[in-house]
């Protein structure tokens with residue numbers, strides 16, 4: 001986070017709070033969010049897009065009631081993709097009209113919950129869903145605002161599992177073969193759906209803005225087809241072009257992500273030029289950043305346990321440093337070969353650095369938090385390690401593997417810390433057990 005520094009005792013501080021104090025108060029493993037950092041990334045994003053922008057925070061990156069309140073007070077909108085995320089947002093008092101719902105397989109209950117709560121819009125992902133949402137809205141006597149998710153056929157250069165706009169995957173309606181235009185026709189033919197926008201999301205952890213530009217051009221191409229088939233008046237109700245999330249962040253110092261301002265300038269330009277050429281009013285440009293807001297704002301604090309030197313081929317050894325969490329609180333290293341920066345946090349050391357692998361406490365050898373890093377040779381059990389940029393997709397993808405209780409989450413701001421999600425307990429697990437009758 002922007003507010004991380006060493007204090008006079010050489011202890012790492014986040015948001016003005018020393019990490020050893022945080023570990024003492026809340027235990028480890030612990031996620032710590034720097035509230036000021038999170039909020040400033042929200043406002044930077046909004047400023048970059050200016051009056052044409054509608055920034056939706058993608059809650060899948062990390063959501064709790066407190067985070068929903070930050071997003072709300074910064075004036076952003078919120079994307080949810082399940083009834084669970086929607087429930088948290090509503091519990092936090094997030095205004096329903098600024099919530100959008102995504103998902104390729106929303107259940108009937110989730111769609112109906114969205115309608116019941118009066119959310120801003122639903123992003124439609126299949127013909128099946130068009131038919132279902134139309135029926136559910138009709139039953140409630142409402143007209144639902146919808147976007148159509150388009151697959152623009154752009155290969156984002158990112159990990160296969162988080163790349164979403166190439167043709168051979170499960171999301172959206174392909175532009176190729178006219179599927180997206182079929183969806184537009186289908187929505188226009190319903191009684192209870194109002195098409196207010198087009199959506200595309202090309203992937204995640206993207207470092208080149210040309211993918212977003214190409215997607216924008218292609219979605220605008222669809223808009224031109226809609227004008228040609230349905231005329232200007234009808235097309236004017238499409239007032240939002242949502243270009244999704246996906247902006248990359250730096251996990252390790254050598255990575256340089258694109259600037260939000262450059263992305264915004266380019267997208268605003270493209271959309272302005274093309275809408276003018278078509279004779280349409282300038283649509284709003286929506287974006288859905290998750291990682292770029294939450295990722296750098298969060299860190300994980302672990303306590304060091306077992307340390308073991310393992311002989312490799314030849315003379316080399318690798319030091320395995322075990323921490324008290326692992327793949328249950330950060331699956332990203334195993335799943336995507338993600339890289340992280342890790343630091344000794346409770347002190348500075350002059351000892352020479354040695355090659356280490358930071359591993360968790362789970363029962364498999366793939367349980368790696370940081371594959372290769374340098375840590376001081378005098379590291380000892382009880383030391384604290386901080387892994388940076390774990391604010392997105394770590395807690396939200398956490399599991400109870402080996403019945404490891406989910407970590408606690410604290411927020412820090414102006415030298416003050418508070419708990420925003422308590423640590424899970426064994427009692428929480430036990431409360432799910434159903435005894436034989």
Ligand code: LLP
Pocket residue numbers: 058060061079102162201203204205244245246247288289290291292332336392393397
């Ligand atoms: N909008 C849609 C429709 C999405 O599917 C996603 C992410 C986002 C926005 C937010 O993308 P972001 O700005 O955070 O890149 N678990 C993976 C990332 C999966 C992203 C899924 N969709 C990871 O840990 O890298």
